[in-house]
Structures are given as structure tokens and as C-alpha cells.
Amino acid sequence: MQNHIAKFADNSKVKIGKCNRFHFRFQMGRKTINQGIDRRQILIGVAVLMGGSLLPGSVAALENSDAGARDASFSVLTKKQFRTLSVIADIILPETDTPGAVGVGVPSFIDWALDTWLLPEETSAFLAGLENFSQQNARFLTAKSAVQETVVRSLDQQLHDLPTGLEFYRQLKELVLIGYYTSEIGATLELAYDPIPGGYQPFTTENSVKAWAT
């Protein structure tokens, strides 16, 4: 576990900003922008990822232990809800050469959004939709990952075909995307991020280029 954390933190340090270039070029130096990676947040993200590596296949072992319990670290979600959202989030944005949704803490972001960002009626509707989903897919958490993915892909297809009546999934997918690409890993490793571009420069390239996060 320690090795994993160290490896991850090292990977996360790359390509952060151009502060030195800026200071070299302009010698202003009056303002130092804190571009340093927030190590604590990375460790949290990694810790979640460690849990996340159990998902989705091995989650069955945990399934019946505390279904209705509320984790002290969540504001709104129960442990079971958190796990369900974690599985769906990681199917929407899975681990590739960068962490997936769970690996960057998207479920915690969703918990924050339900508690603080969304209107109370939106949160109520979301939780009701989540409850409805769990009832319709009673064995979702214990199902094989291929089955879980089929369920989510079906939802995504339905949302595309008939955008009404799937508010829970629409909202969830939006929160997963926002939570992922505004995270430090999502913005700076998965996408390209430059806090101080130094100017606007159109260019041509024959290679695929990462999109700017901001």
C-alpha cells in the first residue's frame, strides 16, 4: 500500500504549471501562485483508489455488512448509496492510464454536491432516483462487473433515446463529469492544464492533443 501511494504521488507531480518560466521571462516575482500539488488530496484520492481497486467485482464481500449505515465522512450518502454511485461512476469514467472516477474522489464530490451545491429538491429527486435504481437493480452491487456495465450502458442508451424520465442518471452523469475533470488529476493529468499560459498562441499539429481543462 505504501508503495502504491508513493508511486502514485510521484506520477502526479508531472507537468504542473510553468511558474519558473514565468518568473524567468518577466522577473516580476511579486506573486507566487500555489501550483504545488495538494499532497493530502492525492493521498485521499489514492486511498479511495485502493478501495476502488476492489470495485466492482469484489464489492460483494462488503455488501451486506452495513447497507443502511451512514459513514461519518459522508454528509448525505449512506455507505450503500456511496458504493452504488462509485460503481456507476467508475463505469462512466473508468481507470485508463489515469485513475477513474473513484480514483479521483468523484463519489465524495457527489456527496458534497448533494449536500451543498444542488437545491434541496434536486437532492431529494436524486436520492429518490437512486433508491428507485437500487430497487430495480436489487443485485447490482453483487453482480459481475460485465453485468453492471450492461446496466449502466442501457441507462445511457435510454437517456440518449428518451431524455425524459431519467433525471437521476442524467444528474449523476453530469456530476461524474464535473467531479472528474475539475479534480486535480482530471484537470492536470487526464487533460492539459496551464495556470499561466503567458499568451494566446494558435498553432498547428499533426498529432492528437489533449484538450485544455480550463
Added chain:
Amino acid sequence: MKTVQKPGNYDFDVIVVGSGMSGGWVAKEMCERGYKTAVLDRGEALEHGADYKTEGKGPWELPGRGNVSKQEALQDYEHVRLCYAFDEFTKRHFIKDRDHPFTVKDGKRFDWIRSSSVGGKSLLWHRHSYRLSEMDFMANKLDGHGCDWPIRYDDLKDWYSYVERFAGISGAAEGLPQLPDSDFQKPFEMNQVEKDAKASIETAFPGRKVIMGRCAHLTEPTEEQLDLGRGPCQARNECQRGCSWGGYFSSLSATLPAADRTGNMTLIPNAQVQEVVYDEATRRATGVRMVDMVSGDRVFISARVVFVCASTLGTAHILLNSRSTAFPNGIGNTGHALGHYLMDHVSGAGATAMIDGYEDHYYSGRRPTSLYIPRFRNVTEQTDKFIRGYGFQGEATRASWNSAIGAKGVGKEFKNKIQLQGPWRFWLTGFGEMLPRHENHVSLSATETDAWGMPLLEISCAYGDNENRIKDDMQQTAIELLQAAGFRDIQGFRRESYPGIAIHEMGTARMGHSPEDSYLNGKNQCHLVDNLFVTDGAAMTSTACQNPSLTFMALSARAAAYADEQLKSGVL
């Protein structure tokens, strides 16, 4: 007969109410001419640089990733939440509407967007900077809407140059009569999609020009600007959080530091000025009454000259509340103009499109300005649908992750697709002129006051037929322009919007030839009170269709120079 008192009898030579775009300029000009100047601002103190708490931060460094709680926005920021620049990063720089209420009447709505700090909206502005032209100063006289401007382009031309050289305006000379060139620093670049769109549109419509937006960003800072601690724009486009480098012009980055280094400025934040005090015997303003919004202390401050630059509606609010036996309805008020002829630009209509190709083109940096299409309606192309006209802002960008919201897909292929630069897209949105109309006005509530005892401002303002026809045309023409550019999936839009949200509010103390039609003369001096000046948006006799801040700056510098002459010659 004027009775000139000795300067020693006053607390200050000059009082400037408001430290935004206009007040900052008056403060600089008067301090540099040696006048002891008090600058009073309703906002909290904000130290340039040190107090820009969210500057340079990534979204992950804020609890809401940039998002303001929707409940909080609805409860505390009823109007401000509608501003394009309002988010978790910039929230602190906007006023909390709930703590500073105003009312609307006659069933109309006004979205008044206000700042919370010293520097006012100069911290929050969109920085597009354009001169008005001779056509704009002649418009009221020629079509009879609104009173005639008492000045013409030639009166302001050199003052435009003066403020541009100090503020720093990037742009390109185009030689267009309806949009005179400024004294420019080099323009930002167009990307290839924009260059090709420009060529296609200008070929299809020879009377229309697509130019790079002119904006108050330093691209070639001068010694004077560097001496003030400013540096070149870094293309972060996070301006409203505050910019420590002073890459864009604000009072905090430019005019207030210039005023401060003279040693002549006393800056008083948290100062709600409630009235300008009038002395009937001398027929002069003697000073202002203010409330310290933190301590609640009420203070009278005297000065030889008073400039009210409290933002268009803030200025009208104070002047209407400056009641005396001689002026029971507000200092200098003849009943014809003060509080009336409120205007804003008409906005919220345009079009968007997607663009095939250009896969091998991208850009680095977040350009802090966009393209501009100067007014062509009733300039190079006449229409009988409406009088006056509008301009467009717009740009081509490549989609990024947020365009995946609402898109179909899950899994690795979905994620890998989002990772790469998305398709090109284009948007155009118009800003149109609003005619001055007497019925669009503000008044004081007879029954309600704010927490500091100031009567609430009541606003009654609505767009009229001419503005609505302009808005229709902005949508249709934007579609036509994007078609000419050869784009696909063109979608026009025409959002319901109310005055205020263009954040170009103007009028309510307009300039004119006589007290019978206006509040101010051609020097921004109150017709009936010689030592009272107004140089902010309230002074505007018409709106033109250009972003107006540059004109506020030029009027402010010009009026300050005039006040200086009058003070030196003993008239004031």
C-alpha cells in the same frame, strides 16, 4: 455670484464618490495635479494582489470546484447570480444582493449587477474597449430620440488617446469611421477558423468587418505601466478573480496606485455616501454625508469640489437623496432629467455553430477577448426595421470536457474521446443600442430604507419596440453570418433578458445643452451646481452600441482637467 472660500476651510480639496472606472480616473487626475483628494467607496477595502484570494487556483482547490451553492445564489445573489462572471472564484467581488436591496416597480424587472469592493466594477468588467464615433454623438440630434449631446467626437478624441495610453488598450487599427481607432498596443491573434470566417463574411458582406476585439489588456506594457507594477497579460482569462500582474486595467491595478503615489489620496472604504450637501447661500455643494458601514458613524466631509462617480444607479441614488429646501427632489434637479432616461444595452441574442475540419489546429492560452463585428446596420447597410444598431462579439474555440455533459457514452472510449481536443465551435452574440426614454427612471422609496437608513432605490425600466426589433435582427443576422462562414448546425438564440444584465447601465444624470433637458453640461458639471460633477455612466446622453467604459474614462479625465482649470482660475 460665487463666493470662493479658502481651501483651509475644507477637509479636502476634492471628494470623489466611488473608486471604479470613473472615480479611479478622477482620483488619479486630481491627485496628480496636487489636490488633496478623498475617495469614498461603499465597498470593502481590497488590496491589489494580496486580497485576490482565488487567483491562480485550480478548481480542485476550492470546496465547490468553482460552483456556488444554488441555494445560496438564490437567497443571497438574486441578480448577481445571473452575471456571466459570477462563480465561486469571483463571488467575493460581487455584492450580496440580500444585504443591499432595491425595488422595481410598474411590473418591470431590472437585473442590477454590483460590486462589493473598492475598485468597483473595474475589477469585474469584460474589458472590451471602444471609442464612440461622431455618428454616435450626433445620433440623438439627427433622429430626435433623447437630447443632443453637448459634445462631439473631436471634444473627446484627445482624451480617448490620453486614457488609452495610460490604461493600455490592445487592438488593431482598422480605419472604420463608426469605430475610431485607439492608441493601441498590439492585438491578440485570431486563430485559423476565425481568420477564414473573417474572409468569408467580409466577402459575402462587404459592409461588414470582423476584427479582433479591442481590450484593456497589456500586450506591450509601457515604462509608465511597468512603473506602476503592471505587466503583460498572461492569457489566463480569469480576470474577475483579480490579476496581481495588472495584466488588465482596473482601478486597483492602475489609477488608484497612480493617485496613491502622489501622497494626496485618502481612500475611505465601507463609506456609504448618502447625500451631497448643498448650501443655498453659496449655491455650492459643500461636501457629503456618509455612513461608516462598519461602525455606523455618520460623518460630514467637506471639499471644494465633489465628483459623484458611484456607478450609474448609485450616482442617481445619491443625487436624488441629496434633498434641501432649494432642491427638495435632489441636488441640482430641475425635474427634467435626474433619475430619468435610464438605459442599458440590449443583449442576449445571437447564434452558435459547429465547424468541420481544422483538426490540426489548436491554441495555447485563454485569450481574454474575442472577435468584434462593428456596427453595420444603418451605417453601411440601412434598415427600416429600427433606428441605431448593434455590434457582435464572438469567437471560435475547441470544445473540451464540458461539452461531454449531455453527450452519449460511457467507459474507456468515452473517456479517451473527452481527453482529446474537441470539435471547433463558434458563437456570436450582439450588443445593441437602447434609446433614451423619459419613462425609464428611478426614484426613492417613500417607505423603505436599507440597513444604514438610505431610502431604497426604485427602478422602472424596460426595453421598447426598437430594442426588441434590434434583438430580433441580432439573432437573424448572427445566423446569416455563420451561414456565410460555411459552418454547420447553426442555432440562433434569443433569450429573455431584462435591462441591467448587459451591465452597461447608463443615463439618469445625462449631459446636455441646458437644465431644461439634462443634468450636466458638456464638461460633466451640474448645470445648477458649479462644483458638482458626474463622470460615470449616469452622464451618458445615449448608449451607442459599444462597450462604454472607455468613454467613462475619457469623460472623467476631461472633466477633472476642466475642474482643475476652474479651481486654478478661482472660479470654483
